[in-house]
Amino acid sequence: MAIENPRIVADVVEVNEFPHLAQRYAIRGVPKTVINETVEFVGSIPESQFVEHLQRASSPSTS
Amino acid sequence: MAFLSHNDQNEIKRLFEQLSGDVRLIHFTQRESPLFLPGQECETCKDTRLLLEEIVGLSDKIHLEAHDFVAENEIAREHAIDRIPALVMTADGVKGKVRYFGMPSGYEFSVLLGSLVDASLGKSALSEETVKVLQGLDKDLHIQVFVTPT
Incomplete structure (x- = not known):
């Protein structure tokens, strides 16, 4: 996505190597995705849902 | 000892045959020191560096630049690197920034190889519809994907 x-x-982020981040982002399962510290989800999801999360994170109401 | 077996190397070489543009791997690591500084050790830095050197050796389109995280902190700051081992992947076709923190082993290793190919080709494996939406997003987005080696 960053290519585009x-x-x-x-x-x-290989979370075992950075335990402080595991704690900070409450990682209990992987893969866990965090977008702009505001949107997060656990597990692999379809591309279309991932895009929806990105749109949510980039909407003006989410800062 | 090499990380990649002879078979792995051949397979990766085959994968890399499709590379078109050059890819720069900007790697931040720790200089090896005989001194042990508690709290500042980077357990996977050396292995990560060796693994990257093996990958780079498999294609003349992939270039590795290793920087000492402490001594070259200005370059680290430029790429907003605050922990090591870290890797920034850049290429002409990469508009944003792709970074890896920690040693890319297990499943993540194949993810890294896939990203290398995408970066070299300057296009993602995403659908046209997704690309259109992505190109329309006009806010800075920081995506962090936390993984474990599996």
Whole structure:
């Protein structure tokens, strides 16, 4: 997704190596995705749903 | 000892035959030191570096730049890197930023290889509809995907 939009930063984080992040983001299952600290979900989801989450995170009401 | 078996190397070389543009892997790591500094050790930095060197050796289109996280902190800041090992993948066709934190092993290794191919080709494997929506998003978006090696 970051390939397509200059405003997207996409990180893959190996959580065992950064336990403070596991705690900070309450990681109980993987993969866990967090977008802009406001939208989050656990598990692999279809592309269309992922896009919906991105749209939600980028809507003006979500900061 | 090599991380990639002879068979793995051949398979990856075959995968890399489709690469078109150059890809830069900007790697942030820790200089090896005989001193042990409690709280500052990076357990996977050395292995990550070795793995990346093996990958880079399989294609002349992939280039590795290794930086010391502490000594070259300005470059780290430029890429907003606050932890290591870290990897920033850049290529002409990559508009945003793709980063990996931690050693990409297990399933994540194949994800990394897929990203390398996408970055080199300058296009994602996403549907046209998704690409259209993504290109219309005009707010900074930081996607973090937390994984474990499986």
